Amino acid sequence: MNEFEYKGFIYSSDDSILGDKESIKGESCEPSKLYKYYSYNNFSIDALRKQYLYASHPYQFNDSMDSTWLLLNFKNITKETYIRLLEYCLNTKTKGEVDELFFYDKRQSFEYIRLLFYITISRTRGFVSLSSNFTNNLMWGHYSKETGFVIELDMEILKDNIKILNNDIKNFSLTPIQYVDKLETIDMLREEFKSPFLPFLLATNVKQNNWAYENEWRLRIHKELMDTPKDLSFAIKNFIEIISQKEDVKIDFPFKNDRKVYYPKEAIKGILLGKNFLSQDKYCKKVRNNNGTILFFKEEEKEFIEFVNFLVDNFSDKLYHSSEYYNCDSSLERHLVSIKLEKIDYYTFKLNKIQN
Structure with missing residues (x-):
């Protein structure tokens, strides 16, 4: 088990892409009930009618600095580690002719291997943002616009039924967001990190203190072949073309939309309607x-x-x-x-x- 302490939070991972024993422990105990804020629109109506939560790709978050790949720092990566990571992302052995790729990417501050890794690992993960606060004025104003609604969820019932109602979900965890004064980049080659999964866990769980009013808990979903936002994969199109020329491999990022997490009706303990609903x-x-x-x-x-x-x-x-x-x-x-x-x-x- 790989474990890392960061400013009072304990991050641990079994280094599995399926997040078998992934956990984050903060100062607060897990609430028995959490709340999902919705604006009134066709998507929120469908989600309540069919009783599912949408597990977003982190690239879809409204805060572009939330869970961004820019937090992952590869500045100390060696060519040998670079090759191993490239092979992991490509799921194939390279020919060893990667000098040009390595130095090309180094001149770009390893932007491309960072994005390639981020896309590879994030496409099996989805995140549902929930709040422990149902009377916060900012939350009602920002997310429901006073004309939407909030669902009160019994988390024990929800968690007990996730794998029953979603047989494609491999694992899940419910974690408290860690709010920090400033977002610090994470050295991917730190000695404490035995694999890249733990720093990714950290990078997708820290937010700046100005978001603390949300009191967010994040339901982290692990399942294979969820969608990859197209404009995110297009961001490394040039690098993929270079790899393909050198290594004779093709990389296909799935554009599926398989991010719905179903829950039973019994988990709904209340529907809170906005003032003007x-x-x-x-x-x-x-x-x-x-x-x-x-x-x-x-x-x-x-x-x-x-x-x-x-x-x-x-x-x-x-x-x-x-x-x-x-x-x-x-x-x-x-x-x-x-x-x-x-x-x-x-x-x-x-x-x-x-x-x-």
Whole structure:
């Protein structure tokens, strides 16, 4: 087992591409429940309807410095190690005629072997970003835009069923993100690193402190042949052409979209609706107080009405509404109230707020 301590976090890996015993231990205990924030769009509707989480490739993160290959520093790599890594990425033996490749890449600060390694290892990995905080104003504003929703997930139920519902998943882990003052590049040739898997584990789990408000936990998924973003693989097109000329090999990066992680309905403990989810003028034709609030939805907004009916039919006892609350000192904060949506007909609902 390969283990490395970094600023209070313990990173460990069994050096397997499938992450058999990969773990990250920080200061906080794993929460029993975590939250997934969604904007209202076709992708989030589909994810809730079919009960899956999308395990993103790190290249798709909204922060380009999150899990970037630029954190991997190959400046101390020797030609012998370079050859071994090249053979690992190519899954073939080289002819040994790599001097020109090595010195060409060295002049580029080993940009190409870094990208080639990053693409090779990341295509079997996917990441689901979750939060332990469901009342953070920045999260609601940035990720749900107050018109989206948040799913409350029971993590024990979810983890117990991942491999049952996803037989292509080899391994997974749930890890706390480590927030740091500055992002330091990682010397891939450190003596403590017995293989490149551990520094990759570290590189994909550190974020700058200005993201700490997210309280992120990352579900790390390992399965073979997930998609590689096309523009990422195109970034090393010239280097691949040089390799092919020298080594007579072809490299094919799969462009599959196999990053869905299914979970059981029982794992959903709550659907938290944004403050403006039900009251948008473009969806709601009329709102009237009558022992509660009557919502008349516009018949032409078929997709939204269908989704509201889906929520009521499947999660009527698990719906909550985000709103503001005055404390006894007159300060204002966000809170959630349990709500009941009573279906009058397919287009009309009675809304009652039950309790905090």
